[in-house]
Amino acid sequence: MDLRISSPTTTPLAGIGQARRIATPPIDNNGPGFATALKGALQSVSAAQNHSTSLQREVQMENPAVSLEETMVAIQKAQVGFQAALHVRNRMVQAYTDIMNMQV
Template sequence: MTHSVTSILSQIRSYQTQVAPPAANPLAETPRTNAIPTQIDRTAPANLPSFTETLRGAISAVNDSQQVAGTLRNDFELGKPGADLAKVMVAAQESQIAFRATVEVRNRLVQAYQDVMNMPL
């Protein structure tokens, strides 16, 4: 279970790096100093994609993989040249795994929301 969560988090991070170039990431490791910052730079995080954008991009990628798998399956069923059974099976498995990961992320988000709502004030 922990491995699947780690895998999902790494996928989300990879989607974030696809959306934003690595040079624009202000959360990247910087040399640490013992100086206490006197002012917080609030403009830097605005360049990063929001959680909503990242999630929307991940869901869009899952949808795209399902569309590709469906197209390959239809091409194979119609006997079109270049439609290989191995490609169809691999695309179907990839889309299935991506969908399962999306459902798992949704379940985790719902559970986190419920945990926050059940917190005592």
């Protein structure tokens, strides 16, 4: 929120208490927003976890078309993606907590 003090006189502090809100520009809802990007990232992490789970199942069933190396790489990718999502979530919760604890 941007507040400015309008003073009709040239005396300093004469306009105290006459704060007004500056008009904010309209929000552009056409482009992808933060919520859309976050949803896409979470869906990507979920897809990686599902893929690694299916590869694990195939290795356990001794499917010759699926290699152990490919499965291990998929598991590591899913784990790294999950850890990144977890860190983003923790940072967002911390930012929310910090903002809610600010005194106005």
